[in-house]
Amino acid sequence: MKNLVIILLVSLVSFGCKTNEARKPLSTKSGSYIKESAKLNKKLVEQERATIEAFISQQSDKQFIASENGFWYSYDTKVEQDTIKxxxxxxxxxxxxxxxxxxxxxxxxxxxxxxxxxxxxxxxxTGLREGLKLMKPGEDVTFVFPSYTAYGYYGDDKKIGTNVPLISEVTLNSITQNNND
Structure with missing residues (x-):
């Protein structure tokens, strides 16, 4: 009986002091969803760009300029004198x-x-906000916004759907400068 107790104690001590082993995850994520989503978004941007460039090429009465912010614009009325922006x-x-x-x-x-x-x-x-920064009072500008600079994936929950490129004709009436520098 004494030997049995000693064997039990030795086995408890040897198995009880075992270090924790890391558990393996039940499932693994490969990141393929993110990669696939990025591919789809790049394809969407390329398709929109092609559609917009085709639209612009049909506008023989306007000269469109590509902005640094990813949209195009054309002056309908341009103010040549140096005024504020x-x-x-x-x-x-x-x-x-x-x-x-x-x-x-x-x-x-x-x-x-x-x-x-x-x-x-x-x-x-985004597109309209950045476009307004380019304008002077009295100017009329036609903007062509790809969906990612307009309402993007979500639209406006009313009349603008998912991934819709837009045209906007903007008239800047006045600028009141903030003098709180």
């Missing part, structure tokens, strides 16, 4: 509309209305 905190007053590339109006200037916007302090979709 909007900067952080400035309040601008402008009118704009939104259209599909086929020219179908989504939101007219009348339905959106005249708008005051404080630069970089209020929400506005």
């Amino acid at each position: 909007a900067d952080f905190g400035d309040t601008i007053n402008f009118d704009y509309n939104l259209k599909h590339l086929n020219g179908e109006t989504i939101y007219s200037k009348a339905s959106i209305g005249n708008r005051d916007y404080v630069m970089e302090k209020e929400i506005l979709f």
Whole structure:
């Protein structure tokens, strides 16, 4: 009996002091979803670019300029004199509309209305926000926004769907500079 107790104690001590081993995961992720999603997004961007470039090539009356921010623009009315451009905190007053590339109006200037916007302090979709920075008071500009600079994957939950490139005709009425430097 004494030997049995000693054998039990030795076995408990030897098996009880075993170090923890790392457990293997039940499932592994290869990252293939992310890679596949990136491929699809690149393909979407290429398709939109081709569609927009085809649209621009049909606009013989306009000279479009590619911006650093991924959209295109053309001056309908250009102010040549050296005037101010909007900067952080400035309040601008402008009118704009939104259209599909086929020219179908989504939101007219009348339905959106005249708008005051404080630069970089209020929400506005990326393309339009960056486009307004290029404008001077009195200018009319036509912008062509790929979906990723407009409403992107989510749309606007009303009339603009998923991944829709847009045309916008913008009139910048005035800039009131913020003098709180």
